[in-house]
Amino acid sequence: MTASIEIAHQPRVEDAVGRSLAAYKRYETHDLDIAEVEIRRFMAPGRLRACPGDRDGVDARAFYADTGSVGVGRMSYGAEVTVDRPAGSRYLGVAIPLSGHLRLWRGREAVDARAGKSLVVIAPQGRIVTEWSADCDALMLRVTTSALARAARVLTGAHEPDSPPRFVHQVLTLEQGHAVYSAARLLAEVFGRYDDVTAVPNGVLHQLSEHALSAVLLGLEHDLSRPTRPPYRAAPSDVVRSAMRMVEDETAAEFNVNELARRLGVTARALQLGFRRALDRTPREYIRQIRLERAHRELLAADATDGTTVTEIATRWGFFHTGRFATAYRAVYGVTPSVSLKGGTEEERPPRVV
Known part of the structure; x- marks a missing residue:
């Protein structure tokens, strides 16, 4: 027996967010086999199956732009389909329905993510099965596990080279997933100002990527969310002064807090404490x-x-x-x-x- 869990109401995502990626079309096809092959190029391997009687109605479309470590796109199938993705992906994904709904299966239990109400976190680890309604159009955020591992080292001060945080498949309300929801919208809106990724200034690409990575790490639950490391110490005053000089010497937006910390050999938390102690403000401020x-x-x-x-x-x-x-x-x-x-x-x- 299937149990459907309703998610609390949240405001709808603006249609303009979906339209902003119109210049980044990856494919448009009535053939699910073609869509399956194309999706492997920018998302993750998985099997696509149309529900009985719905295969002739397939109208699959995808729009996608990416910075290398982070990408954002829109996907729809025009028919009820099941996406079966095996374990061991190199990406963490977040699917935000703009219309219709997505259903995440956990054993015999189904959890619905509906447009304007909720989103689906698709973890790199573990098989996941999702069902797309025929009218589902979803905003997709994709982050590589290698980039997450790098960003996590900066945030936590860890030294392990290849240990990305572990997430779980889940459905969250837009309020619970506000950080990643906002990051995905920001990516889509900024990319929408350009006709091609190559036209986006490198500094903008870098800032957008780092912002999205921080949103995922700070906004979603994972195994590094509650660190067991000793309490952080504030960065010394000379490190704070160096960080200030780096910001003051910028000729355009280049550094965020994580990047400053990495360049200076301290954790982001230590840098934040150092700024608080020296200037009574955060590095971001x-x-x-x-x-x-x-x-x-x-x-x-x-x-x-x-x-x-x-x-x-x-x-x-x-x-x-x-x-x-x-x-x-x-x-x-x-x-x-x-x-x-x-x-x-x-x-x-x-x-x-x-």
């Missing part, structure tokens, strides 16, 4: 302040008549959500970024520290 200052200078120096845009400058300095950038900018400088770009038609107040 310091990075945000410096980059907001850099963006402010560029906006004032830019010539709007030559085609320079607020989005271009904001993206270069790691602010991928232009609306949030404008809000943060106005809170500090008293005007919107567009006013500064046009030469300042409103009075700017002295900047305040954020």
Whole structure:
């Protein structure tokens, strides 16, 4: 007997998120065998089977963009299908239904992930069987286990070279999986501004990848979520000063907290404690302040008549959500970024520290 577990209501994912990946089509086919072969190229091996009587209705489509370690895409089949993925994948996946529903089987129990309510975590370890409804269109986040292992070493200070954290297959509400849900949306939205991955600036690709890896490691349960290591010690003041110089010397957004920690030979947690002790703020807050200052200078120096845009400058300095950038900018400088770009038609107040 099958037990279906309903997930609490959450807001729907905007249709615009799905449309943003339209330029990254990988395939469109009515043949499940072709879809199965194509999926191996960017996701993971698995068997596709259409439900009885549904094979003639297959309309499989996939759109996918990837940074190497992290990728985001959209997938649909146009028919009720079962995806049977064997154990031993090199990827962790997160499937977020934009329409319809996905059903995750755990023995004889089925858990439904429905559009606007929940998501499915597809762990690298262990076989997983999922059923896609005919109207299911899902946003997919894919992260390599090798990248997770590297990012986990930075976060935990571990030294094992090939020990990625272990996750479990599960369905989470969008609230429970908010970090990875937001990271997947951000990836899709930023990639959607470009016609091809090669057009995305390398610094942007790096920032997006590191953000997604951190979201997975900090936002999902795994065997490293509760470390047994001794309490962290704060990074010494000279390490904090070195981190500050690295951020201040950037010519565009380059480092995040994990990357700074790795370059300086400390854990991300130690660096965070060091900043708290020395500056009474987190490294992330310091990075945000410096980059907001850099963006402010560029906006004032830019010539709007030559085609320079607020989005271009904001993206270069790691602010991928232009609306949030404008809000943060106005809170500090008293005007919107567009006013500064046009030469300042409103009075700017002295900047305040954020």
